[in-house]
Amino acid sequence: MAFSVNTNSNAMAALRSLSSTQNNLTTIQSQIQSGLKIGSATDDPSTFVIAQGMRGDVGALKAVQEGLNFGTATLNMALAAATQVSDQLTDMQAKITQAQNDGLDVTILQDEADEMVSQITTIVSSAEFNGINLIDNGGTTSGMTVLTGLGGATLSIAEQNATTTGLGINGLDLSSEKTTLTLDNSLSISSGNTLTFAFGGETHIFEFYEGATALTSSPDEANGTYVHGVQIDTAAESFQEMIGNLASAMRTEAGLTVNIGEDGVVDVIAAGQTITTTNGVAGGVTAADGVGGGGIAAVDAAKTAIGSVLTTLGTAANRLESQAEFTQVLTDKIEEGLGILVDANLAEVSAKLQSEQTKEQLGIQSLSIANAASQSILGLFR
Template sequence: MSSILTNTGAMVALQSLKSINKGLGETQSMISTGKKVANAKDNAAIYAISKVMESDVSAFKAVSETLSMAESTVGTAANGAKKIGELLVEIKGKITSASGDGIDTQKVQDDITAMVGQITNIVDSAQFNGVNLLDGSKDTDGFSALASLNRSADGSVNNDSISLATADSNLSTSSGTALTVGDAAAGVTGTEVFNVGNQDNSGASGIVDGAVTLTAADGTATTDGITIGGFDFQDAAGATGGLSARAADAAGVDTASVAALVAGDVMTIDIGNTQARYTIREGDTNGDVSSGLRTALLDAGLDTDKTSVGVDANGFLQISNLTTDDVEVNISSARASGGLAGLDNLNVVSDLSGAQADIETFIQNVADAEATLGTTAKRLSIQNEFVSTQIDSFKQGIGALVDADMEETSARLQALQTQQQLGVQALSIANQAPQSILSLFR
């Protein structure tokens, strides 16, 4: 049946053309954006997944930047440690040469002092963006770098970090935190006794540090001499009562404790304007420490015409004021914080054998620090490479989800354009069909 009111063919052609035009619009959008899922309307599930993955990519880029910063920081410290190791080897050579006949040991000592100063400068300047892994400034807070972003199946996210044991890379030449201060108590008439160790004469606990004023030799108000001794070392159980200094890393040694002395602790003594330091060595006894302090004072230029220093039969350091002026004496102790603590005490003039023993320890400490820094640098480099490849993998995954296949889209575009032309012709033919009805009325 033919009708001039209802043109079924035109209606079918029009719907087909609308469908073709819709597909053509979608295809043109894919070509212009390069995406088959450009918004949530295209595919809500795929769009949501892609957005989460894109946020992870952004986070991974931040992780990569953090790792790069950490690599530079650790690399700077490693370069500093390497140079320090080279200088220590040179110092070792000079110490060895000082044992030869006819060598001016004072000139050798001057060279060593200058090189120790250079080492201190390297330690202080081995920083990147204000972070120094050699000077001990990070020992309290530690050092770590964000290494990865981990998303579990339930959508929760947690982070992993790469940490560096900064205490192992600490090459500071200075001593650490001052140990507990106790009281100096009056001892034998005319003498004050400092028991530097677990107890002083009054029974107070803690490493005893203190100061006392030696009055003029002819004064009557107080004493004109003191005896410093009673050094208390950690024993094998980590308690007080040891007879000699144990290594700071030996079994049972508690370096966090301030109850007794261990190898590496630094004793500092001031007599008037003269200051000297002695670093306790493994195996040191009470007499060794007293002798070390005495030698350090003499090397520091103590005027023995004004102040006498000696070690008695008990291994105690005796100090007497020989002048008519008051003299202040101060003794303090500190837990060593760095692997090079006591380096500036090397002295081939007064203690060649001690310098030979100490330099070996310093070289080993630097080697250990280099190993720690090298291991951490390797981990950071590997992780940064992995994060970089992970970013690429995520981008590929996102592309597979939302990117348009341009070859397919191009072919589809041409097909739709052809269909559009045919659809227009079909609609034109369908619209002309009612014209044939006029022939029935001629």
């Protein structure tokens, strides 16, 4: 090979090798500091983009988890209050039963029952968590929607009605009576038939109609007369289904408590107020007013209603709890997958560090030898 002081190819080769070794050492040092083998798009663009998407999913799932925790806390508040309402109704049932015995001062028992009704109102109005009350149908909220997963999946929890009005015990009278409707197989309901209930100074007319048939009864709301339509389909619905439609309208539109028994007897209670019934159905319905046990029937219906509230809220709470557990598992699995993609194997990195440090020392020595080689040329000119 030619001897030249202008070009030292050995020194340039040694320098390239030393620069490569130092670049490797820089990469290794970055992995040790961050714990990541892919910390930026320059390390591996496609893998880095995938990892960023997975990090976004993890962040979104953690936000979902927070929402699930909030929803669970709200439901737990409502469940605790509904349980207290149920306990109050159990105590109230004992007072009503006592009132049926001769020789007891019903006035004192009535005062206690009134306090229990007031306590239920207090419990329901206090069952609010961060502005949401799931058992006060007369409140400002209309249920709750909880985000349960990525992509906008949600669970809607309807607001329940555990108020004294919704339970049918507002103004409860321990010695009140009730109206019973006895149904039989000859029941014949057609469009235009009516059932009228008068109580508390109001008259509520329930008129059956089919299709788009207009109602024929005339309301006079200024004087307390209200007309409620009950839609039926005589061709497709059984009389049980039509009576179910009637009961739904009576509950939601007139605030009546309605119990439908398997024996064909329908109990109608107006929160302890006396009801007068006018039957406008062609046949199959026998109405009886002034039947005893209205207070007991009202509380029994209230217990059934609060049981439904507890079932609905408890089922929703269980679902949120299950979803929260699944979300946590899903988050952990995504983080595990992310780690496989971008985490550095520090045992492997440690071995490489030792190797590259040795190569660096050898490279420095090699470059020193290559640089000294040009000094040998001076010996040719002595």
